[in-house]
Amino acid sequence: MASPLLIVPEWVEQHCVIPDGDNRGNPFVLGDEQFTFVANHYMVRSDALVGQKAEAFIFRRSQLVRAQKWGKSPMIGAFVCVEGVGPVLFDGFASGREMYDCRDFGCGCGWAYEYDQGEPMGRPWSTPLIQITATSEDQTDNTYDALRPMIELGPLAEIIRHTGEEFIRLPGGGRIDVVTSKANSRLGQRVTFAPQDETGLWVKSNGGHKLASTQRRGLAGMGGRAIETTNAWDPAQDSVAQRTFEAPSKDINKDFRQPPAHLSFGDKRDRHKMFVFNYAGAPWVSVAAIEAEAAELVQKDKAEAERFFGNRIVAGSGAWLDFARWESKKATHVVPDKTPIVLGFDGSDVDDWTGIRAETLDGYQFTPTYHDGRPTIWDPRQHNGRVPRLEILAAFDEIFEQFDVVRAYCDPPFWQSEIDGLEAKYPKRVFRWETYRPTQMHAALERMKTDVMLPESQFTHDGDETVGTHIRNAVEVARPGQKYLIFKASETQKIDLAMSSVLAHEAAGDVIAAGYTADEDEYVYY
Template identity: 30%
Template sequence: MGVLMVPRPDDEPWPTLGPQVCDLLEERAIHGPGALRGRPYVLDPEKRALIYRWYEVYPQGHPRAGKRRFKRVGLSVRKGTAKTELAAAVAFAELHPEGPVRCDGFDADGEPVGVPVSDPYIPMVAYTEEQTEELAYAALYVMVTEGPDADLFDPGLDRIMRWDGLGRAVPLASSPDARDGARTTFQHFDETHRFTLPRHREAHQTMLANIPKIMLFDPWSLETTTTYTPGEGSVAQGTHEFAELVASGKSKDRTLFFFHRQADPRPDEDLSDDEQIRAAVREASGPSIAAWPDFEGQVDAIVSLYNAPDTDRAYWERVWLNRRVQAGRQAFSVARWAELARPDQPLPEKGERITIGFDGAQFRDATALIATHLATGFQWPLGIWEAPPGANEGDDPDQQWECPADEVDAAMIEAFDTWDVVRAYVDPPYWEGLITTWQGRWGEKQITKWWTNRLKAMAYSLRAYEGAMKTGALTHSGHEAYARHVANARKKQLKMLDEQGKPLWVIEKERHQSPLSMDGAMAGCLSWEAHRDAIAAGVKPKRKPSRMIVLR
């Protein structure tokens, strides 16, 4: 079965507050929004086992006796397994004035004695404001307003407080600042596969850094998610890959607990086969979910989604089998791009011949300048400019981010001063004034307007760019932002065929207003197109001067 658990269960179980927490939940909590709303909360065996692990404490006699073993917890399971409701239930226990969530010594049998947090502060972070209203915070709201302990809480849409005035849970959206969670006792990050922007990762790191600040509260973090799309650089990806490093012994972290369940892919797997696809869904679900009422009815519904003619099967595989698979519309292989990285390769020497690609928007989005070494096909960014965290969030056009044209111009000047730029292909929209300046400075032969809205020409250029990746003719510096832009590019199929009858495609963002930029990928393609055209025109890499040795 495809399970990654870090750390694995110990031969001798650790002391845990888990049984007391589970008893509180099943006695005092109710199910949140959904078919079971309002019914007494029931934990299946797997969720009970997870809570036992999450609340392990150091044993008597240890210098840190009674303190939490794990400070950071990650849970990655398929869609539809009630993981968000589980996180809400944990928040309920952490907020409850009688929640046995911290150890206050040990009883005569050596078992930990649980007590509530005196003044809990619980930020619950979601990707968007809409998520805060739909996911974990919404489930917690139902638990405290419709359950048997409703008189213990003062609920609101922007905070849930205890009636004693000590403690609250708050929903946070998008990109909380450094003050959010400054005195955190417990915090939850929901659907972290959606936390893909730099500001999301920065907020996550800031809030993790708040955890060690008030050790008397013994605070901790919980991250719940369906698994991530490779290459998007999400928080979920970072946590999962770090857990794999810990599991392999390549990194050490005694404070991390991570659990991931998936249907392991098989070399000869055929998901069009009814028996195999059902087995995969069962494996991704695990035995506890498989014991739910009418589980086979759920399997029927999941399989029917796979068989629908308009289904994105890569997405289906990610959310229902919890497999890390490249997005179905993803234009370029993220794994292959990683293989082509040469981070230790030095940049070409001064005077070497290069080509340049330029693409981007002057406002709101991103702009990129990518260079390609004529002799080797090695690419690196001369500059990638992206809107900083928090920019573009209002409706006022005067408040929108603007790419610094002077920095873009300076990067181009430095490139021409350092190397022999034989061709630069630049996409004109939004930058006509600057491009005209460049043409006046270096000439139209070196600065060529290359319109990316010429769909057929663009499609053939992208095919060549992808082909260079497949053959290894193209390598790159491993620049993080460039890799992210390449991963963000999505295919848009055209109503055009090539000479062999194969469909042509161009690239676009995942959606029109998506904050996930792909201008670096377009600039890289233009740089590669200039590289191809230069070679086709007979431009040769500069040869290093040879030395003549005279024998006497």
Template identity: 30%
Template sequence: MAAQLTVEEIEALEPTFLGPTWLKNPDDSWKLPKHTLGWQIAGWCAEYLEAEHGGPWRFTSEQLRFVLWWYAIDDNGRFVYRKGVLQRLKGWGKDPLLAVISLVEFVGPSRFSHWGPDGQPVGAPHPQAWVQIAAVSRDQTRNTMTLMPSLMSDKLIETYGIKAGAELIRANGGRQRLEAVTSSFRALEGGRVTFTVLNETHHWVTGNNGDRMYETIDGNATKKDSRYLAITNAYLPGEDSVAERMREAFEKILDGRAADVGFMYDSIEAHPATPLTPEAIRIVLPKIRGDAVWLRVETILQSILDTTIAPSRSRRMWLNQIVASEDALYGPAEWDVLRDDSKMLQPGDEIVMGFDGGLKDDATALVALRVSDMYACVLGLWEKPDGPRGDDWAVPRAQVDSAVHDALRTFEVRGFYADVALWESYISEWSDTYGEGLAVKAPGKDAIGWDMRSSLKASTMAHERLMRSVFDRKLVHDGDRKLRRHALNARRRTNNYGISFGKEGRESPRKVDAYAALMLAHEALVDLRAHGKKVRKRTGRGYFL
């Protein structure tokens, strides 16, 4: 349908503009901060930094507005923004801009000194500046660090006594330092860093400890009253990357669900209805590239029209749109709307449970659904860590078994469906111990075992029932990030009976086991409502209604 839009309709598809950079006054002029160090910084950059082809550094209008707002000062001389995100399409120039800002933080007038006679703030260098370019791989830090030599003029080097290395630059006898860091989050703990660049946070995920690096950087910034700025492309929903977490935090502020902690988020994103046609791209791309006129529309168009590149990837790279893969069952819009922070699972609640188990590579999950309101909650999730920590890792079966018993003692469990693969002996034991107390029995040889491998038709129909509950917004959840990640990882698999699900590939590290456990819990609830029986309450290890 989008491909049939007229030129006039495409012209009317205005991008989404986020951040103060895009605010305007009633007369259509750009709104600028009342007090900022940005003007002084722009002059300092022109004096001490060099542009790519020689001559003094000059910000584009868009870059300058960003810098003016990032260095905005309140009436008490404190920065308005404590942390920030710069999200732009690929090739916009995020690395060069952040390299410039890093040099400003290194030896430039980056800190409030006093008020000038004109009532504007005057900046001064931080006397013990410690600037870090942080990333989860050395290649990412190299993108920024390799720009430093070309930016530093002879005047800068001589004035500030610069001693430059590949990964560490010192100034003024070593009192100020700028460095690239990719070490573990533990090595970053406690650093007296004054400014940090978080490079390509769409790659910062749990598997590479990106989430812990972010938490450490935020903690260091809080202790030292410093700041940090992240740069990112549009992230892939469901990966639970730091970029995704920061966007969600920003949207909570916009929605009034969280306090504004001085968070500056700057992005231009193409309208969701933008079709990937040559006519549309030629109209829309100039709007969202901003001042990055070096991005050639026709070259980008060739990439977008390349059928070997998934359209969703083209949208993330070139339209700066946050979109899921084409075969994803759900996007953030479908899943996040089900969140209800007012609900909480309580001991004694009447629930059903679903279980999907693995041994080494796959995750193991135990998920509950409350009978009264279809409220989903993760009771346990065990996943193989990425990297060296995952070597020789195996699911801690004793912990899983204990969690199942704890759940059956804590809640009034009316039904419990567990995929039998790899866990037959445990499931048989659970069935022997608790099966009589369940109001609904699995369609297998015992009360709990539900073999997802035995009937493609049964599994597919169970999945379609879950999908209807999701799309009809009958199911709600607590926003658990692990369940969200697994649900958004699930990919559509069509067969003769309808729509099933699976991982994006057999060897994919993006797990879906918690979603599978949710499906089994949901199916237990469907059966309970259809033909569940009343069960006498009993005491002991198994306690049911």
């Protein structure tokens, strides 16, 4: 069983001080949410070995997503301090009564920590190399300006004596540098810890993608790790934060505490409830002051205000669906075998995803499963670069066997022959539905959008995270005749499961409009 390196938060509270404000110079005490994040980042594997660095921990890197003014920069300053001179490397499991004594590491503060039996022990880096990183100097200043007084006003001043304007010299030949995407000469250097600030703004155009990948390679070479901090991002921008959050890797610690989906940022009372939720872990924040700031920003850019202060992923102009409304439609239902359902299928070959979505005739949409409970979603990257066609056809057969599939709408590109076969195998139930037709596709998009947006609509869904990601990625692109279609915000941001969902919902609407009832043996389609 994994266990946290608990000496780390204890060390932070003994050595770091509040960098500014009325309590400047007082001990820096972690809030509950901050403590949880620190403990999770330093979660040690039960089979960790002495000498291991990053691989001793459960997580290779961590991501913290919180609202503006929550206190991310001072907390990252504390991380930098402990990574610079504190016990952050695994040093074995205690047999009982072992001690960590600051005097053994050049600190005269007098603090000592006694380990419990079986508790992970820590030691400092011999030569810590830290890069405070962002895409602009204004962003790096947020952390660096909190870090310097955190050192200078407390016990760390005795062991970190050189806190310059541009870098900080550490014992053992280590140093803390400030790096932006423009500092090409520093990218790729050896690094043991990298706090990456506001990764929701790290996009391809400002060098953010390259910065993240280059720095991660430098960390991997040293056994180092990174922490991302950010506000919620615009899903249309394909930021580093979004890529991290959507990554399927299990060794990334993602801490994103979002307010209840049913709360509307446009409603002042709901907005207040959101702020109370978002800043519950930051009692030093005045909710009234946040409300005033947010109200002003709402007049200029509602989506940005909701991202910054509401801590919600909200697209700027062009987003197809209000994702908060989509989230508010989540429900958990068990769909019994032989239930009448419809299907939506959007297929690809080597790049985009392929998926089947199902919907009951009372409006519950879900991702069906096949063979050992696998979801009917296929990412070609997980299948040697090409979706497994025979497996997908087998999934269709299992779904038709399990449920009473009344109708299936299938988008034919790349799948013409397979859809021909399905039409022959399941006559009058499988139909081609070309999504490139502007008039029909616009109507289908509007039908689903309306049913998601209306509070009184019966439409609900299973909350499938991949589908949610694809819904967020979809942006409207205008077409003649006051119509629109949906496209990817960028090449890497897939929308295939959004298309499958639209097709399933369109099939459900058409079946109901045709007068289907569960007792009918034959159906008439228009």
